[in-house]
Amino acid sequence: MERSARLEAFLERTRPVMDLGRAAAVLGWDQNTYMPPGGAEARAEQTATLTGLVHERLVSDETVHALEALEEEVKGASPGSFAAGVARVARREIDQMRKLPGKLVSDLARASSLAQNAWVEARAQSRFDLFRPHLEHILDLTRQVAGHLGYQDHPYDALLDRFEPDMTxxxxxxxxxxxxxxxxxxxxxxxxxxxxxxxxxxxxxxxxxxxxxxxxxxxxxxxxxxxxxxxxxxxxxxxxxxxxxxxxxxxxxxxxxxxxxxxxxxxxxxxxxxxxxxxxxxxxxxxxxxxxxxxxxxxxxxxxxxxxxxxxxxxxxxxxxxxxxxxxxxxxxxxxxxxxxxxxxxxxxxxxxxxxxxxxxxxxxxxxxxxxxxxxxxxxxxxxxxxxxxxxxxxxxxxxxxxxxxxxxxxxxxxxxxxxxxxxxxxxxxxxxxxxxxxxxxxxxxxxxxxxxxxxxxxxxxxxxxxxxxxxxxxxxxxxxxxxxxxxxxxxxxxxxxxxxxx
Amino acid sequence: MERSARLEAFLERTRPVMDLGRAAAVLGWDQNTYMPPGGAEARAEQTATLTGLVHERLVSDETVHALEALEEEVKGASPGSFAAGVARVARREIDQMRKLPGKLVSDLARASSLAQNAWVEARAQSRFDLFRPHLEHILDLTRQVAGHLGYQDHPYDALLDRFEPDMTxxxxxxxxxxxxxxxxxxxxxxxxxxxxxxxxxxxxxxxxxxxxxxxxxxxxxxxxxxxxxxxxxxxxxxxxxxxxxxxxxxxxxxxxxxxxxxxxxxxxxxxxxxxxxxxxxxxxxxxxxxxxxxxxxxxxxxxxxxxxxxxxxxxxxxxxxxxxxxxxxxxxxxxxxxxxxxxxxxxxxxxxxxxxxxxxxxxxxxxxxxxxxxxxxxxxxxxxxxxxxxxxxxxxxxxxxxxxxxxxxxxxxxxxxxxxxxxxxxxxxxxxxxxxxxxxxxxxxxxxxxxxxxxxxxxxxxxxxxxxxxxxxxxxxxxxxxxxxxxxxxxxxxxxxxxxxxx
CATH class of the missing domain: 1.10.1370.30 (Neurolysin; domain 3)
Incomplete structure (x- = not known):
């Protein structure tokens, strides 16, 4: 595939971000398959750090400038082209991320990593009280997310859009x-x-x-x-x-x-x-x-x-x-x-x-x-x-x-x-x-x-x-x-x- | 433990670096235990990205300034104190890293990730020729490492010191x-x-x-x-x-x-x-x-x-x-x-x-x-x-x-x-x-x-x-x-x- 200099520059900028996301996925897989119980706390910090870095790099000015340059270039291109697709998908994700403060993203990553372990325990003992404070914390952070992302009718729309783009x-x-x-x-x-x-x-x-x-x-x-x-x-x-x-x-x-x-x-x-x-x-x-x-x-x-x-x-x-x-x-x-x-x-x-x-x-x-x-x-x-x-x-x-x-x-x-x-x-x-x-x-x-x-x-x-x-x-x-x-x-x-x- | 503001500032700065290093360790563990063969190439990139970020953050001016502030503070302190120990160990590592160009570090990480998989294959087939180009590449990069770190008698000293500080x-x-x-x-x-x-x-x-x-x-x-x-x-x-x-x-x-x-x-x-x-x-x-x-x-x-x-x-x-x-x-x-x-x-x-x-x-x-x-x-x-x-x-x-x-x-x-x-x-x-x-x-x-x-x-x-x-x-x-x-x-x-x- 022929790739323009601007496309290559943007991809070069985002590849480390993809790598960090995939590394976080490895940590998540391990957490749910082989990790001993003691590992939970440190894993939460590690995951939060990786997620925070993904956020930091994706919303950085350098990334946005590289994207703007790419968008300029693909203006006339077919919307089905590789470059246009990259620009559109990246714009969507970056805009969404730029609306979220880095601290909120890493707080949520840390909270959910801890909550996952609490959930395993709560479920094993069938004790909702063990999970409740974690869910309250997550819900509070999630409401903040919806607020930052913005919505017309219901905060739910802002959240649904993250999992199912283009749907309300x-x-x-x-x-x-x-x-x-x-x-x-x-x-x-x-x-x-x-x-x-x-x-x-x-x-x-x-x-x-x-x-x-x-x-x-x-x-x-x-x-x-x-x-x-x-x-x-x-x-x-x-x-x-x-x-x-x-x-x-x-x-x-x-x-x-x-x-x-x-x-x-x-x-x-x-x-x-x-x-x-x-x-x-x-x-x-x-x-x-x-x-x-x-x-x-x-x-x-x-x-x-x-x-x-x-x-x-x-x-x-x-x-x-x-x-x-x-x-x-x-x-x-x-x-x-x-x-x-x-x-x-x-x-x-x-x-x-x-x-x-x-x-x-x-x-x-x-x-x-x-x-x-x-x-x-x-x-x-x-x-x-x-x-x-x-x-x-x-x-x-x-x-x-x-x-x-x-x-x-x-x-x-x-x-x-x-x-x-x-x-x-x-x-x-x-x-x-x-x-x-x-x-x-x-x-x-x-x-x-x-x-x-x-x-x-x-x-x-x-x-x-x-x-x-x-x-x-x-x-x-x-x-x-x-x-x-x-x-x-x-x-x-x-x-x-x-x-x-x-x- | 009582921690001064300068110590806390330095630790705050280095914690994400530690997290990235530990995340890379999780990827390495997975690579050697459960990873399917197809995963090798992407894993090499992911590992190189994490290692490169560790390097980038550790040698950054912010980290060095935080370290200098800490060193200033612990000048009079007992060398056995927590703060003095942190400063000394960090200085050692950061000085060593600052001598190494980021590109060399990530090249080496990528090369060794690929070489590990070649080694598994070469060993299984007892074919040194499959491993040889990888080892040559690694050796070439390692010689560059020794050159950047510096040594008096033999390039080996520079390398030994990374695994066994204080020994020649x-x-x-x-x-x-x-x-x-x-x-x-x-x-x-x-x-x-x-x-x-x-x-x-x-x-x-x-x-x-x-x-x-x-x-x-x-x-x-x-x-x-x-x-x-x-x-x-x-x-x-x-x-x-x-x-x-x-x-x-x-x-x-x-x-x-x-x-x-x-x-x-x-x-x-x-x-x-x-x-x-x-x-x-x-x-x-x-x-x-x-x-x-x-x-x-x-x-x-x-x-x-x-x-x-x-x-x-x-x-x-x-x-x-x-x-x-x-x-x-x-x-x-x-x-x-x-x-x-x-x-x-x-x-x-x-x-x-x-x-x-x-x-x-x-x-x-x-x-x-x-x-x-x-x-x-x-x-x-x-x-x-x-x-x-x-x-x-x-x-x-x-x-x-x-x-x-x-x-x-x-x-x-x-x-x-x-x-x-x-x-x-x-x-x-x-x-x-x-x-x-x-x-x-x-x-x-x-x-x-x-x-x-x-x-x-x-x-x-x-x-x-x-x-x-x-x-x-x-x-x-x-x-x-x-x-x-x-x-x-x-x-x-x-x-x-x-x-x-x-x-």
Whole structure:
């Protein structure tokens, strides 16, 4: 690729910033996988220092001047060009950062590093009081962030924009309303028929090593490159990337449930394929960092649900699972597994929720976040508010905070405004798969034959190749020719579950 | 501790530098334990960026001005005071760094990160040609380093001083000559009697998990705090510290040899106790980073050899080893194990060498390093020069480069001038243990009862509590009242091996 002197000067200036961010990611990965408990305090300082330096360098006058020079140059260029894309993405991030005082950024990094460790402890003991002061501190700092970033209607908009550029909470509300109008009746229709689908086949004893092996085989079939990544375990599964050639994912194994580790591995694997699929020439540039979480989630949900919970996937994977667990699965059929992994039941833990109720978990969190930020709910009242919403939407009340308000890592990380992106990605996943099927006839048959790489390569070309060039709304139009819409998702979901539950 | 405004200002300025250094250490640990092969290139850039920033901040005018203000203040203070110690250690490091251009430092970091990965590959394939261009590049950069740092007699002095402050190669030569004069005859006297001691009991099949468990039990008995550290595996065992509360060590397991993992674990455990023993108030200050490698090595050698290869240690550890490996060790006696772990035999790999021949391996490396730097040897001739020296000192010729010149990670890390510190530490270990026995009557009996923590606590008080306040020569005088001397070590070694080999 031809690169002008001004582009090269700007990239030269920002490369160390990218390196610092990736170094902070290594520290985060270690913190959640291998770090001994004693390491928490020093790690918080180290992370705060790295994050503070990223901020300092990115908002510095030298960086801004280099960006202005680049912007001048690309004024006439095609908005789809590499240089124009770099300028636009960098401008967005730098403007956002320049609004935030360096001290606030490093305070938040330190607070969230400490809060993450408090959260692990609080969750283990199911004691919200251990986490409460940390969350209060984070919420206070986050409100300051929203204030500095600015917003029109609701402080939530300022925060959402950091995770999902180009989207507002009003847009989210519209989409979520459409979903609620169809999902609530669907769950209600299924509720009296819950016992029509059994997942007993999944709830046997599946030793850890075998589950890890099955997850590895699924990743390999998807085209995850183990020379450029690895799978570990952590309290909460996640994906992180230190470069396109070093992408880490984690899972958690429940020995009494085959589905948990398998589907969290496929889910994180979907994220990882995105990161491994970023083109080499975007490395260490602003276009190499995916900032739309909804886009990212569309990749994980596509693999986890649309692919992973299909009949075709089980046609392919069952023989491998039977080889690893002959006693437990020797007599099982594809249909039995397909039905089991699609069993609907209102449950406490979001990451273990079925496809149909999953979004209700998101609605709980989204609404609570908004209320906390808006000041109509305080942290002391959060556990009770959580439980009340769970009862209202899902008809069940968590027995303790570990199975309730303490289950997710996000708030401890300062990630407020993040949860809606899960549903945005889920909705987009269905829209993308519909497009893939149109462009790749016989795609489902390929999946049944274990040729999952065919879908991966389509995603490489159509999605991953763009890096961070487009926002979620833009990318959706670019690939499908339409705006993000609820219809493909609702049709997919209703078609599947009406058949499963004989509605 | 009372801290003046000037001291606090200087520490405030240097804390982020310490954090960056520790972050780079996390990246290095990951690179050697869990990083997938694809991650190498980006990791090299990230490490170079962090190292470059450490350099940039440490040599900046602001840092130097803060240091000058502190120096002004401590002029009259006791040299043993915290503030005076900080000023002295920081001045030493900053002066050294200011002599090095930032570009040279980051070039070296990048080159050594790439060289480490080339070394892993070269060693696996026993192909020196894969490593040669990397070593040539590193050597070239290292010569530039020596030139910038300056030296009187030999470029080696400039490099040695970075790992062992206050020592020159002339001092090393004097000590090494004393050792050679007694060790060569000792090895010669043992050579015709090699078969008097058998290590057959160690050379059975010892499954990996059991070896890991035994290493963990030894570490626990030593007082290693697993809440503040962990044990992993890597190609070459090492210790690294991200704070006194997060100290990582690694080992490597040979399933056909019980001694390798056990002794490398105890060795690294000795290093780790030093890092875990740094007082809390020295954290994130220049006094919290131990820069004398000889002092560090005295801790590992003390535990590995003086303690770990004693009869008393086996009185304590054999029951645990028999519990883990009942078939292999059920009928073994303390005397059989004591003799086995002290078997002398000229061999190829330094890290597997016995106590008596170990120093000969160091002499090989020390002399080759000096010749490479002095220009009387070039990298192309290194494998042959290595093999020739091995034959001259140990009477054996490596069958391939993996067992020869490619065995150590050090040169790939740019650590030239490092090897002599192993022997310095080994010599000091004996001098320290003699002192400990004088101050702690019945210490050997305590070890036999498994009360290894008594020695750890003595080391905490007498050695670790000082942090980086003293250099090796100073610390030796402070603790033993004498200069570093060969006599205690030679008496320990000759006494032990004359008895073992009936000389």
């Amino acid at each position: 909470s009003a847009q989210v509300d519209r989409l979520f309303d459409q979903l609620k109008a169809r999902l609530v009746p669907l769950v209600e229709a299924i509720r009296p028929r819950l016992d029509r689908v059994s997942d007993a086949v999944l709830r046997q004893s599946f030793p850890r090593d075998g589950q890890f092996q099955l997850g590895n085989e699924a990743l390999r079939a998807m085209g995850f490159d183990f020379q450029r990544g690895r799978l570990d375990t952590s309290a909460h599964p996640f994906t992180t990337s230190f470069s396109r050639n070093d992408v880490r994912i984690t899972t958690r194994v429940d020995e009494q449930n085959l589905a948990y580790a398998l589907y969290s591995t496929i889910h994180e694997g979907g994220h990882a394929l995105y990161e491994q699929g970023i083109p080499e020439e975007l490395e260490r540039t602003p276009l190499g960092d995916i900032i739309s979480l909804g886009l990212h989630e569309s990749q994980s949900r596509l693999w986890e649900n649309v692919v992973g919970r299909s009949r075709e996937f089980w046609q392919f994977v069952l023989p491998a699972a039977q080889r690893i667990f002959p006693q437990q699965l020797g007599g099982a059929s594809v249909e039995e597994l397909y039905r089991a992994v699609n069993r609907v039941e209102p449950s406490f833990i979001r990451t273990e929720a079925d496809e149909v109720t999953y979004n209700l978990h998101i609605f709980v969190r989204y609404e609570l976040e908004r209320d906390l930020l808006g000041g109509t709910l305080d942290v002391a009242g959060l556990p009770e508010a959580w439980n009340a919403k769970m009862e209202a939407y899902l008809g069940i009340r968590p027995p303790d905070d570990a199975k309730g308000v303490l289950q997710d890592i996000h708030w401890s990380q300062g990630s407020i405004g993040y949860f809606p992106t899960y549903t945005l990605g889920t909705v987009l996943a269905a829209q993308l798969f519909r497009q893939a099927e149109q462009e790749e006839p016989g795609l489902r048959d390929s999946i049944a034959r274990g040729e999952l790489v065919r879908l991966k390569e389509w995603l490489n070309r159509r999605v991953h190749a763009h890096g961070a060039r487009y926002t979620l709304p833009e990318m959706t139009r670019e690939i499908t020719g339409r705006d993000l819409e609820a219809a493909p998702y609702l049709e997919y979901l209703e078609g599947k579950y009406r058949e499963l539950y004989g509605l | 190669s002339a001092q090393v030569d004097r000590l090494f000559d004393q050792l050679k004069a007694r060790l060569v005859p000792l090895v010669e006297a043992i050579r015709p009697r090699l078969d008097r001691v058998s290590d057959a009991v160690l050379r059975q099949s010892f499954p990996r998990d059991g070896q890991f468990q035994l290493g963990n039990e030894a570490l626990r008995a030593m007082g290693f705090d697993f809440q503040r550290g962990r044990l992993d595996t890597s190609a070459h065992p090492f210790t690294t510290s991200f704070s006194r509360n997060d100290v990582r060590i690694t080992t490597r397991v040979d399933e056909q040899n019980l001694a390798y993992a056990l002794y490398s674990t105890i060795h690294e455990g000795g290093h780790a106790l030093y890092e875990q023993g740094i007082p809390e108030e020295l954290e994130r200050t220049p006094l919290g980073d131990i820069i004398s490698l000889g002092l560090h090595e005295s801790q590992s050698r003390l535990w590995e050899n003086v303690v770990g290869r004693s009869r008393e240690f086996w009185q304590f550890v054999l029951p645990a080893a028999q519990r883990i490996f009942p078939q292999q060790l059920g009928g073994a006696s303390v005397e059989e194990l004591y003799r086995a772990v002290n078997r002398v035999e000229p061999s190829f790999i330094r890290t597997e060498a016995d106590e008596v021949t170990y120093n000969l391996h160091i002499f090989v490396r020390y002399e080759l390093e000096r010749d490479l730097l002095g220009g009387t040897l070039d990298v192309a001739g290194l494998p042959e020069a290595w093999n020739a020296k091995m034959e001259a000192y140990l009477g054996i010729r490596p069958p391939d480069d993996a067992k020869g010149v490619l065995q150590d990670i050090h040169w790939s890390q740019g650590s030239i001038g490092y090897f002599p510190t192993y022997t310095l530490g080994t010599v000091l270990a004996a001098q320290l243990f003699r002192q400990a026995e004088q101050e702690e009557p019945g210490l050997r009996d305590s070890i036999a009862r498994g009360e290894l923590v008594r020695l750890k606590e003595w080391l905490n008080r007498r050695v670790h509590a000082h942090g980086a306040r003293y250099t090796l020569p100073e610390m030796t005088r402070e603790i033993t009242g004498r200069d570093l001397e060969a006599a205690p070590y030679l008496e320990y070694l000759e006494g032990k091996y004359r008895e073992l080999y009936g000389l």
